[in-house]
Amino acid sequence: MGAILNKLSTSKAVKIQMIKKLVRKIFVIMFIVFSFILIFIGKPDNVILNRTSGVVADVMSPFVKVISYPIYLVGSFIVDVKNFRDVDARNHELRTEISKLKEQLNYFKQIEVENQELRKLNNFKTNAVNYLLSTRVLGSSGSGFTHSFLVDAGAKEGVKKYQGVLVDGYLVGQINSVGTNYSRMILISDANSKIPVQIERTKTRAFLIGDNTDYPQVVHFENQEPVQIGDVVVTSGMGGNLPAGIPVGIIGSISEDNGIIIQPFVHKSNIDYIKVIKTSHTDGIKNFLIETNISE
C-alpha cells in the first residue's frame, strides 16, 4: 500500500514538473512574440520610451562609471607619462595662451558692452546665448548598429534633448535622451542622425545624415550649386536646435555611387571630454561662462 502511494505521489510530482516546464516554455515563446511585435509598434519618438531611456541611462551609468574607472585611470596615467616629458614647454605655451586670452577677454567685454548698447538702440530682442557644459563620455553603444555614447551629465545640469555636443569646437553629435544625472548622445555618424548643415563657401543648405560608418553623407541640397572636395561643412542653424556656423567636417569625396561624403573634424575615437551646447535666452553674457570660440 505504501509503495503504491509512494509511486502515485512520485508520478504526481513528475507531472507537476512537466506542467511547470511547459508553462515556462509557453511564457518564453509568448515573450519572444511580444518583443517581435514591440519592434514594429515601439516608435522611436514615443514620449514614454524616451523617458524610460533616460531612466535606464540613470540606473546603468553608475555601473558603467565604476567599471570604466580603472580603464580611465590607466588611460590618464599613460597621458600623464607622455605629457611629463614636455611639461616645461607646455607650461610656457599655456602661460602665453593665458595672457593672450586675457587680452581677448578684455576686448570681448568691450564689444559686449557696445553690442548691448547697439541692441538697445535698435530694440533687438533675440538674445540667445550659448553656454558650454564641459563633461565626459562614460560609455559607448554596445553594438555595431548605433554610434552612441553615455554622457556624464543630465537634466540636473541643464542638458536637454537635441542639444549639440562639441569636441575642440567641432560638432560631434547631439543629445538623444536625457536622464536626471546622465544622458545619451548620438554621433553625427549614427544612422539616426540628421543635422541641418550648409557649405560654408557657397552657403548652400543641406542635411548631414549618418550611415554608421565613420563618414556621414551630405544630402538634399537646397540648390544645385557645385560643391568641391575640401569645402567646409558647418551647421546651418535651421530648426533652432543648434547654433549656426559650427564646423562639422570637410567634403572628402564626391561620387555618383556614394554621394557626397564628409570627413568629420573629430574622429569618434578621439571623443573623451565633450562640451554640450546649452542655449539660454537671457540678456548679456554671464560672468561665469563666456563662449567665444565656437566657430574658430
Place this chain on the structure above:
Amino acid sequence: MVRKSKYKWLKSFLSKQLPWLSSFFILVLSFVFIPVYNVKATLVLIPIFFWGMKKVKCFDFIFVMLFGFIQDFLDGTQFGFNMFIFLSIYFVVFYQKFFPLDESFSFSYLAFCISTLVLILLKYFVISSMFIENINFFNILLSWAVLILCYPIFYWPLNQIYERVVSKYNA
C-alpha cells in the same frame, strides 16, 4: 562547524546569483568606452548563450528579457530588437535537444558562431529594410567578428564559475 555552514550558505547563495551577476557585469562591460577601440559587440550574448547551454535553472528568461530591455535603451536601436534577439538565442539553446552543445568547447563555439551570425543578419535585414536604410554591412560583420573573438575569453571564467560554484549547488 558554524563557519563551515556559513560558507556553504554563501556558496549556495552565490550559485543562484552568479549567473545573472556575471551576465550583468559583461553587459555593463560592453558599454565601457575605450577611446582607441572602435568596434563594439553585443558581448552579453556570450553569457546568455553559455547559461542557456548549461541549462542553469536560476538564470531565468526574465533576466534575458531584462538584459535585452537595458541593451535596447542604452543602444538606441528600435525598441524590442535586442529583447527579441536575446530571447530567441536563449530559447534555441535552452530547449534544443539535438546537439550536446556543452560536451566540448569547439562544438559550442561553432554553435555560438552560427546562431549569432544568423540572428545578427536577421537583425540587419529587418532594420535595414524597415527602419534605417543605410546601415553599413561591413561594420555589422566586424562587430560579429569581435563577438566571436571574445567568446573564448569569456568562456573560460564563465565555465570556472559553473564548475566550481553553480553546478555543485544548483544541480
